[in-house]
Amino acid sequence: MPDAKPQRLSPLQLFLIFTRIALTSFGGGLSGWFMREFVQTRKLMSEEEFLNGLAIAQALPGVNVTNMAIWIGYRMAGRNGAIASFLGIVVPPAFTVVLIGSIFASFSQYPLSHVALDGAASAAIGLSLAMGLTAARRVSRKLFPLMIMAATFVAIGILQWPLLWTVAAAGSLSVAVTYFDT
Amino acid sequence: MPSLAWSILLVFAPLSLVTIGGGQGAVADMHRQIVDVHQWMTATQFVDAFAISRMAPGPGSLLATLIGWQIAGFWGALAATVGIFGPTAFLIYGVARLWERYEGARWQRALETGLRPVAAGLILAATYILLQAMAGGWIARSIALISTALLMLTPVNPIVLIAAGSGCFMALRLLGLI
Numbered sequence: 001m002p003d004a005k006p007q008r009l010s011p012l013q014l015f016l017i018f019t020r021i022a023l024t025s026f027g028g029g030l031s032g033w034f035m036r037e038f039v040q041t042r043k044l045m046s047e048e049e050f051l052n053g054l055a056i057a058q059a060l061p062g063v064n065v066t067n068m069a070i071w072i073g074y075r076m077a078g079r080n081g082a083i084a085s086f087l088g089i090v091v092p093p094a095f096t097v098v099l100i101g102s103i104f105a106s107f108s109q110y111p112l113s114h115v116a117l118d119g120a121a122s123a124a125i126g127l128s129l130a131m132g133l134t135a136a137r138r139v140s141r142k143l144f145p146l147m148i149m150a151a152t153f154v155a156i157g158i159l160q161w162p163l164l165w166t167v168a169a170a171g172s173l174s175v176a177v178t179y180f181d182t
Numbered sequence: 183m184p185s186l187a188w189s190i191l192l193v194f195a196p197l198s199l200v201t202i203g204g205g206q207g208a209v210a211d212m213h214r215q216i217v218d219v220h221q222w223m224t225a226t227q228f229v230d231a232f233a234i235s236r237m238a239p240g241p242g243s244l245l246a247t248l249i250g251w252q253i254a255g256f257w258g259a260l261a262a263t264v265g266i267f268g269p270t271a272f273l274i275y276g277v278a279r280l281w282e283r284y285e286g287a288r289w290q291r292a293l294e295t296g297l298r299p300v301a302a303g304l305i306l307a308a309t310y311i312l313l314q315a316m317a318g319g320w321i322a323r324s325i326a327l328i329s330t331a332l333l334m335l336t337p338v339n340p341i342v343l344i345a346a347g348s349g350c351f352m353a354l355r356l357l358g359l360i
Contacts, residue, residue, distance in 0.1 A: 023239050024344075025344075029340075033340060040337065041337070051301075055300070056293070058297070060270070061198070061201060066271060070275055074278040079275075082275055093239055094240075097235055097240065101248045101252065118322065119348040119349070119350055121316065121317075122318055122329075123344045124343075125316070125330075126343060127329075127333060129330040132302060132305035132308075135298065135301060138302075148299040149306075151303070152303025171297055175292055177296070179292035182291070
């Protein structure tokens with residue numbers, strides 16, 4: 001079946017979905033949550049469509065998570081969808097972080113809370129890794145894209161080069177070659 | 183809005199535009215601006231705020247909101263949040279619109295196809311760094327890998343995995359194993 005587009009969510013629904021994800025995503029991995037929610041569970045976007053958006057959201061300046069929320073929101077419900085998704089992913093957790101910050105003095109006395117969080121974070125890495133592996137599996141099986149992927153991984157993960165320049169260099173090289181190659 | 187809040191906005195807005203990836207790169211710049219340049223917080227206060235932002239659910243960059251709140255209350259929090267997310271929110275919104283208008287154009291397909299291997303490399307690198315830096319040693323790594331496998335192979339709800347990871351760690355701590 002080609003990508004049919006009956007996939008309309010109202011801005012309110014988008015706001016509630018992003019709020020729920022924002023408030024339950026202890027330990028990070030939010031973009032992985034998005035993929036889970038919109039691609040696998042609700043089947044509102046194809047994996048292809050999600051990964052294309054993710055590539056843009058990663059390459060543009062800005063925090064990936066909010067970029068991706070705005071991207072998804074816009075595709076689902078236009079301008080109001082983008083606004084609702086952005087507000088959902090930012091505003092409720094903003095209140096939460098201030099609340100936790102205000103009660104931190106009492107919170108930090110329980111070392112178990114740190115242990116609980118470390119455990120949550122280790123499971124949450126699974127969300128990022130599963131998304132990374134899905135993205136890698138969907139890179140076309142040709143030498144050049146695979147080399148770009150490996151080079152980006154080594155530059156950032158192992159050599160720890162600055163993100164901005166690595167993305168600018170690898171991105172423009174890869175896009176240029178793709179453009180003239182097709 | 184008080185003038186301190188305006189200053190906060192002017193500090194965070196440029197940081198927004200050099201943020202890329204998960205936003206971790208901006209933390210060092212925030213530290214320099216907030217602690218060294220403007221001396222709005224001490225280094226210890228900054229580290230505490232960073233720890234709290236990691237503990238709270240939601241985007242890690244809400245560190246900015248918390249810093250704004252601690253420096254200047256409600257208006258500070260609002261200014262920092264708008265500063266760190268605002269400029270780039272408009273940017274991605276503009277790009278999303280362009281994407282819709284030129285759906286299927288050659289340059290658009292080249293950008294999507296060309297950027298995908300970069301994005302995949304970035305995500306895997308970020309995950310690799312997290313795996314290396316994670317507290318809890320091999321137990322944490324095993325949980326991460328089991329969680330990955332379950333996510334890829336089953337329709338499990340992530341919240342179950344996160345609660346299980348958390349519960350595992352607490353149980354092991356109570357038994358004195360970590």
